[in-house]
Every structure is written in structure tokens, then in C-alpha cells.
Amino acid sequence: MKKQWMQMASLALNCVLILLVFWQGARLEDLERQTDDGLEELEQQLDMGLEEAKKQEAERVPTVRFEKVRVDTASRMLTMDVTVEGAEGAELPADLGFCSPGEPYRLSWTQVHLERQADGRTLSQTVTIPLDLEAGLELRQLDDTVLLRLDSMVSLLPLQLSDGGASWHYSSQAEMLYQCDWYASFQDPSGEEAKARNGAFHVYRNGKRVFTGQETEEWYVLEADGERVDAMRFDCAPGDHMRLTYTCEDAFGLHYEFPIREQVALAWDDMRDCPLSHIPTVTWPE
Numbered sequence: 001m002k003k004q005w006m007q008m009a010s011l012a013l014n015c016v017l018i019l020l021v022f023w024q025g026a027r028l029e030d031l032e033r034q035t036d037d038g039l040e041e042l043e044q045q046l047d048m049g050l051e052e053a054k055k056q057e058a059e060r061v062p063t064v065r066f067e068k069v070r071v072d073t074a075s076r077m078l079t080m081d082v083t084v085e086g087a088e089g090a091e092l093p094a095d096l097g098f099c100s101p102g103e104p105y106r107l108s109w110t111q112v113h114l115e116r117q118a119d120g121r122t123l124s125q126t127v128t129i130p131l132d133l134e135a136g137l138e139l140r141q142l143d144d145t146v147l148l149r150l151d152s153m154v155s156l157l158p159l160q161l162s163d164g165g166a167s168w169h170y171s172s173q174a175e176m177l178y179q180c181d182w183y184a185s186f187q188d189p190s191g192e193e194a195k196a197r198n199g200a201f202h203v204y205r206n207g208k209r210v211f212t213g214q215e216t217e218e219w220y221v222l223e224a225d226g227e228r229v230d231a232m233r234f235d236c237a238p239g240d241h242m243r244l245t246y247t248c249e250d251a252f253g254l255h256y257e258f259p260i261r262e263q264v265a266l267a268w269d270d271m272r273d274c275p276l277s278h279i280p281t282v283t284w285p286e
Contacts, residue, residue, distance in 0.1 A: 062086045064139060064148045066189040069158045071131065071252040073285055078131040078156060080189075084114060084147065086121040093141050098129050101136040101151075105144050131156075133282050154282055158250045159194055161278050162187045164260040166201070166244055170236065170271050177242055177265065179203070180231035181220045182213070184246045184260065196248035196256075203234060204243040210234055238267045241274065253285040 065083040072079070086092040094116060097108030105111075109130070114123035132153060139148040150156070164184035170177050182201045186194040199215035201222060213222030213229050222229040236242060243262040249255055258280040263271035 062092055062147055066156055069156060069189055071158065071250070071254060073253050076131050076284070077128050078153070079126065079128040080156065081124060082112075082114070082127050083122065083124040085123075088121065091120055092123060093143070094123055095142045096123075096125075096147075097140045097142075098127075099138045099140050101138050101149060103138070105140040105142055108140065133284075152279060154279055156189055157254065157256075157282065158188050158252065159186050159196055159248070159254075159256055159280075160189060161185075161246075161258045161260070161280070164246060164258065166261075168263075168271070170265055170269055172238055172265065172267060172269050175235060175237045177234045177236035177271075178231065179234070179244075182222060182244075183220060184258070194250075196246075196250065199246060199248040202245045202247065202257075203232070204241075204245070205234060205236065206241050207243075236265050238265050240265045242271070243276075249285075255283045255285065256280040 063085050065085070067081045067083065069078065069080045071077075082096070084092060084096065094114045095105075096112050096114055097105040098110040098112075099105065099108040110127070112125050112127050114125045116123050135153055137148075137150045137153050137156075138146055140146055162185050166179045166183070167181040168177060168179050184196070184199065184201075186196055188194045201211075201213050201215070202209055203211040211224070211232055211234065213224045213232070216223050216228075220230075234242065241262060241264050244260045246258045246260055247256065248258075259276050259278055262274040262276045264274055265271050
């Protein structure tokens, strides 16, 4: 009888221990869930705080806009309306220097005094500067604060590529690249749509030009050797590099060649994009 009571007591104790384990486990899961929720909420708050800090910092940094860009190819001068806008309540200095990258304001080759607008934080002026297609540019205030840095003055030209490309299919078995639906669109430095003249698409294989098609009034349709071109195919073995470019002129006569896309053919029916700068090669009219 005593033995049976001891067995029943032991069983009851085990049940209690099991319940305690489950209870502790549930508490631990609840604590883990609360901790995870707390960490997630803290992370969201930190992200929001960081975004707000970035937004406030961006609002404090003056913005620079270039509008109504004109090029005199005879004198090789660039004329544009320059607008500098500061944060709400900010009163920016009105003196602005156009400098070579890294040089101080006192060595700027063009200095202008901007006109302050009614809101007090916007300044603007029409500026004419020498256009050096090989040079970079910095806009500096009198205290040598850099408002804008450009690696190339080409970024100020009237034509900037906003989008471009072509539809394509590659067959490694046939060693052929098929292209169609060529397109390119442009904007000026202010972001407004811009029109190119005498546009043409070019295809290069391993650096050698293998096709030129002139743009027509019909979207996606080219003309080559007097014939309408809806699609083209090119010999293309695995490992070949195929580049698509676009040449044109702006309204002032500057000549551009924009790199649009470069791909390398793979050993299967696919192509891999190659890193490519979309900065055009620009030449003066003859």
C-alpha cells in the first residue's frame, strides 16, 4: 500500500514538473515574442529617425538648377539660367564662383552675383561660361562652400540621355544576336524633354561597327542603305561583346555619341550586361 502511494506521489510530482516546464516554455516564448516585437519597433523608430535626419539634411543643402541651356559653337561658350535655392528661412550669399575641381573661389574663372528673389532663399542669374568638354566643374560660394561638383561639363549640355535600348534575343547554337524596337529619349539639364536631330543607332561587335540604322519618323523603325529596317541579326559567338550606341546632334550643332548598352554573349542562350558609362562622346561641328 505504501509503495502504491509513493508511485502515485511520484506520478503527480512528474505531472507538476511537466506542467511547470510547459508553463516556463510558454513564458519564454512570450518573452521572446515581446523582445522581438520591441526590437522590431525600435528598429523601425531608428529607421524613421535616420530618414528624417537625412530629409532634414537634404533640406538644408542648397539645390542648384540649370535651365534654358544654349551653346555658341563658334565661340565655344555655354549660356544658362542658374538658380540656387536654400532651405526655408535660409539666406544664401549671392556670390558664386565657377571653378576647376579642387580650386578655391579666389581662383574661379567666372564669378557672378546672383539676384535674390522675393522669397529671400532663391537666387538666380543668367550666366555665360567657357565650355570645355574635357573639364570638370565646381560651383563655390565666397567662403569656399562647394554647392555642386561635376566630373564633366558634358552634364550641362542640352541633350542628356534619359532612356534607351532595344529588344533582343540571343541564340548560342546559331551564334546570332537578334535586335529590334530600338529607342532613345532625352532631357535637358532641368529635366525637361529634349529633342535630338539626325539620330542613328549603331551596333559594335568587339569594338568594330557592324551596323548603322538612321531613325525614321516611325517609332522603332530604322533605315539602312535606303531600306526599311524592323529587325536585324548579327553574327555573335560566345564571348563576343556587343555594344549599342546612338549618335545625334542638338539644336546648336554639337555632335553626340551616347553609349546605351553593352553585353557579352554567354555559352548558353543569354547575354550578360557589362558596366557602361552613359556619358556621351561630344565633338564640335566642323
